Amino acid sequence: MTSNESLDTLSPAAKLALLHAQAANPPAQQAEQDSFVPSPDDPVVLIDNSSYEPLIAGDFPTPIGKPVYKPAPKKEPNSKNLDLTSESAFPSLSASPRPLVSNAWSSAAASRVKDPQALSASSRPMAPASGSLKKKSGATQVTDVLGLPASQQIANMSTTPLGFNSSNVIQKVIQETGTNIIASTNRSGTTSFVIQGSPADVARAKRELIAGLVIKITEDITVPANTRRFIIGAKGANLKQIEAKSNTRINFPRKEDEEFIHNDEDSEEVVIVNIVGDAQGIRIAKEEIQKIVGEKAAKQTIKIENLDSKYYLFLAGPQNSNIKKLDEEFNVKIHIPAVIVDGNTNRVTAISITGDKEKVQLAKQALEKAYANIEKTSRTVAISIPKRQHKYLYGKNGETLKEILAESNCTVELPPLDDPSENVTIRGPDADLVKGLTVVMEKARAVHVSVLDLTESYKSSGKDALQHARAALQYLLVKNSIKKIESDHNVQVGVPQSDELKKAVNLEFVSKIEKDAALAQLAVSNIVRELTPDVFGSVEIESYLHQYILSSQRAAIDRIQSVNNVTVAVPDERENSATILLIYGGDDKAAAKASLDNASAALKKIAADSSDYISKSTSIPVEFHDALRGPKGTTLNAIIGESNATIRFGPNEKVEVRGLTQDVNQVMTSLQKAFDAAQQDEFAKPFSVEFFIPANFSAHIIGKAGIHINKLKDDLGVKIDIGESNKSEEKPVSAKKDKKNAAPVKVVIQGPKINVEAAKDRINSQISNLADQVTLSLKVPKAFHRFLIGPSGRYVKKLEDKYNVFIKFPKSGNRGDESPSSPSPNNPDEITVRGGKRDAQSAKEELMELYEYEKEEQEKKKEREQKHKEYEEKRAAEDKRRADERAAREVRKAAEEAAREARKAAEEAAREARKVEKEAAAAAIKQ
Template sequence: MASYDQLPVAIDEAALGVDLLAQLGADDDAALQQMLREISAHEAELAANYAMPSSSSAPPAASVGNPLLAAHHDDDLINALMASPAAIAEPAKKKPTKKQEKIDLASAEAFPTLGAPQAAPKSVFSSWSNRTTLAQTTGKSTANASVSAAHKFSESVTVDVDDVVPVLVANPDQMSKALREVARKSETTISMTKRTGALVFMVSGKTRAKVEAGAKLVLPAVCPKITLSVTIPASARGLIVGSGGATIKGLQDRTATKIDFPRAARAGDAAASDESAADTGATSPEPEAAVRDDESDDSDADDEETDVLYALARRVPIEEDEPSIAVTITGAKHGVHLARDEILSIVGPRAAVAKAKIGTDLFPTTLYPFLRGVRNARVHDLEAQWGVKIHVPPTSSTDENSVIVLAGDMADVRAARERLVDVRLQLEQSTTSADVTIEKRKHRFLVGADGAHLAELMEKTGCVLDIPAANDALTSVTVRGPSATIGEALALTLAKANAVSVAELDLVPHCAGRDASLAPILARYLAVKDRAQLAAIESAHGAEIMVPRDTASTVVEIVAKSLDAANNVKAQLQAHISGKGLFLATVVPIPSEVHRHGAVKAAIATARDALPESAEIATVSLKADSDLADELAVVMWDPVALAATKKGKKPAQAAIAAANAALKTHADAILAVAKDAAEIAVEVLEAPRAVHKYILGAKGASLKAIHAAAHAAGGEVPLTIALGKPESADQVLIRGLKSEVKVAANKIKAIVNAAAAAAEQPTITKEFDISSKYSAHIIGKGGVHMARFMDQIGVQKVEVGNATPGAATVKVTIQGTASAAKDIEKQIREKVANLEDQTTTTLAVPADRANT
């Protein structure tokens, strides 16, 4: 029979007891008694397999060598727990024994969980460790006094069994040897216990520094080393290295990893490598996909089609925002992942250097809603799994620009291309569709406010609706989704359509001469000017008045729970419109910038004073229609003309003619005032999208400066500068006062021309040294200064090198045109000179006076 002292890893009974006391509470007598009973059962089982060691200091036989069993009172129990050593020491000299039996560390039978059933512990791979003093762990002040001399501080490290080196799990002798080496290096003692699916290592020592050092060494000692590559912008290298290498050194110390940059950090290396990989079809290992193993009568044809899709995915080009380099991280799995996350955090939004656009040939638009999921839940899950950002267009349109965009690390984006094919195949196999005919006017009610009904249908059934466009004559609606829930989705769709009744009010009869072209303007007036009155009618009847936004529509729809209620609202709305008079309107070409100008408002007030008291005149901006953005509608309500229409055709025609003449007179006066108020100019410049970052500048600083210089005088007329408008991403739109537009256009043209000239110049590399103590100031907090350097025309790379320990200087490398490199060097040297002229004095201030 094997003996206790042959166990390669000591069973740390005191540590187990302390852990249980922390969970149960030392004052809970019933809990302690239950703990003792379970430990007794555990000891009895071990005693049947292992002989107890002989020692002059061994406790009485009744205690089976366990200090927990020798103490049946709370104080004695705690003292015994604190006195028991909690360490992995060198094994004592052994007497000849029978052949040692191998112990399975993962065996719940050999190492049962003590105390009440516990939930699986939180893995170290989601938090580094639980840092606490032993006194805090026990919750007893007496415990601290008992152990302060030996183990004042402790820290636990929890590791999933699956993440431990397999040979250490299978061979306890090697595990013990590895832990003894860690204990020797860190001058600590280490105990190990087993919990469900995990190993817990308790590191104890006299100082916190030694305990923390030991805890950091545990993972590298018991977990296999892995290597991970992270792609970052070449310009961000200095951010990772930090001043004098402080950032990278601290990162390596915190995560117990080794972080390497490529020896030759040429900006084009990584980009060329990635481009080559894309051209040759080189990719990461193919992700597992159950759909590939699907067996059917047409399996050969399906496999061929699937192979075509994967090949198509591999040929999707990957673009880079700027040249990149690969950072290699080596160490234990958890530490590597921590280091990767911190690097990406340091790099910030600049980390997403690679992008791939997935066209509709690879991922059909009909599957977009399933990819997004309920409120984008599925796409967020995929982003977390794949490590990339996924942009899915908001609508299932057939627009050629409606593509999925993957953005992130180069390797992750490359792998995500094929994983999207997996998702497509899974969705195509699991979904079906069915058509149902629903009245055209009820289609909008299937959508709900802000798509609420569609989201509800997706949440309940996993199905989506394909609803024809408003200008499409089709009345059928397509339901798509899982075969198991398609019937339920159809039923819910029909119920939603039948849950409302609709009444319609045609606006044409309320327009002068029944002119249908005036109906859209009347609808716009109701939506803008009479919104409050319509809301009051809706609230009183629990209905919804839906004013048409489409200029081709002339009908207002009233939605209510019953047809009677809808008709009541219709009658009330009709009375409201008729009470205002006959509707007349004319449109005048006034730029939108002048619609609210003080002069225009004064002209409207003058026209209102000239009309009879019962008549009304107003203006309505037609911005809702982009084609009419620079037009203003002048409208008039004429009760006299309305009354004349009821007296016969001739009186009606005469009254309408007179009203139109008066309206035209007032509209011409308003137009004349608007022209005199401001001379508006519109200019569209051709500016390649790649140049927009120079126009915009760091955090929009350059664009703000252009706007401020051009619009220095202020005034009522706004100045608009829009990048990527009106018709192309390579255009810039400028609108405003003619004089201001000219100033802004000249400044933007200068930037465009400078960028074009820089593109024709050769690139040089310039290197010079600066004092290492100023490198952090040159980089700036979060790399803010480096970002500003990179936003200057002609600059391709600015990097502050890594200083070796004790080095007085660091190297600054600039790549770009000769003039750009010279300018950046001048800026850096001037900043260093200013820093050298500054003096820093440190004063010692008593703590009690620090806030005075």
């Protein structure tokens, strides 16, 4: 678009702002039209624009960002008939006598300013603006114009989304991009934006304006089902990146089965992808998706299931050398699964190959050819090795078998654990069988295995030797003694399985050094020797209560163990045993019985106090268990609802429900209802429900960034659409009208019937809770807020959790790391409490009680401080009096001392005088 065409399409206000920017900087190279600007062909909402008034009276431009002040340009006309330096024709934006309208994008104005379509965008370099622009020094500045017709603006929709405000969108763009934006609306409703800033920031600002202000449209595209996981990416990383780049929302249909692994290359299944956003954003999203589809559609993953797993190690080669060679040769990825699981090498597994379609087939042929050659040339030989050494022969994750292959070019096939045979089969080429046999024998001899039968330690105590041995083993496991011994002596201790414990309690000590195994065995024997039969006790408590007591009464159980010097060992839940083992650990064996009895009585009391926690069971055929669980447990979540009960499906037809009585009864009813529906195959039938919710609650139901509604979808496996208001009940609503008067919003839920009904119940329950919400305020002097908040917000958080409310203090209140905004800027003493009526009132009363308590404490503290001050003053006065007395005494003493010295001096002088007189008299007599 030429410069003249650009000027013709702009409103006078936008034209004025653009020409001033061009005058400040003579036009350089004409910029290309921005691809981000909406196209006139983009879908729009049909709106009659004839009645729209300008956004600003007189069609004067409104600067949304900070005004850019520039000196008046010198007179350098750049047009034959246009004098841009004429102040009368084009008054300076910074020196305009008219006041700038700063609130033109207020909520009232926003209701008249509508959203976008495309106007051309011409770019001109401009002189660096004043410090109002956030730019790097020396960066080139440009001015762009973006025009959005009324018919494409969100603000002009018949039902504007809840909480939408055009001004907020523009201000956010200014803050995030550091640009200046001037907006004006002409009489046809078209809004023009003059954007100033660096080229990158201006381009980003235009994109953000379009994303935030343009009416969103929806478009569906289809993609191959086997590319879905690549589009989504690990934990949704790719999808989030595409959505962020395009400013769109991308929705995939819910997939009922687990993950989309092992999709066959020939599968023609497709999925419909729904993209919501503006036209340009949708184009960007489609390009990104198609780019991934183009890369992945040419690839495929196939499975090879007709190969015997006993040859897998040969196919892989030492350190997977054969597979790596094929991967590099055909540029594919070959995965041979591990076949060593509990010694069962005959498990049926499949090899997968991923890569380009043609290369995958070539790799498959090469793999099958190698397999045929190995199968043809390999022979077998059998050798007998003690059964208990088999599991140590194949090593962790089959590492020992891989070592045998690398050293001898042979593999080892071990019988399943439930097979009593001790024969081990060695397979390989004829020439390598002898070497393979030698290596296997060396590996078997390299492992030293010694066995300790704990039952032997208790045979002298009588017929309960096996029971005591099991108790000793349970104690060793609870105290982690076995793990410590393994670490201290560098051994591996094999613990018998539950079925083996019915006959004996044998511990196997395995090490490469025989001495280590012997020392480890001695360490266990020393511990067991101290566990005499009289230190064992037990208490019978229903098995369904065990985990509940452990979780809810952890502190009480710790106290029982500490006070009575006992260890409480709860049996494995799979054993379904009611017996809880007690082991006395004190040195005074005489006190063992009393301590065990006290601990048993205390545990029984805890169980009696937990009588409201019950267990009920019902019988449901096993074939219905998966249906009742639902994909990823979603149907089970619907059955349980918002209760704290748990459902356990047994190996047979038994289904057990545990929890508090009220919760269990409720879940049992829901479970029976779901079972009846499953019998009638209702889960397979599509079900949908529509209902309306108050518009002012829809934002709370959805949650920030959809967190609440997405969690509900994931928990219950349903599709939830919260759409527009009920058109039949809808009336024109002004932008200033309270949200509470807005028309109800329609909610559509689709999915299995029981899940849909559960989702509806949860939404209605949230609506009821929200309707019951109130906001109460109380005035507490600011000086007391810190006492109500507590260290790091400890006290107020505890109060919020107790009553399920939200308590907000003025901003100046210190609440740990939080800085809540002031509920009443004009009243720094006001605290607000939001929550259910009863809970909010209770929280308010408790806050007031705490305030009164703190107030009384502060008064008492002041009294104590005053008394202390008076005492200190009295004490200071007394100290001063005593000091004065001491000083007076010192003065008197000094005076007395001085007087004594004076008398002494006078007496001495008198003596001297008398002496002189005597001498004079004597002299006179002599004469």
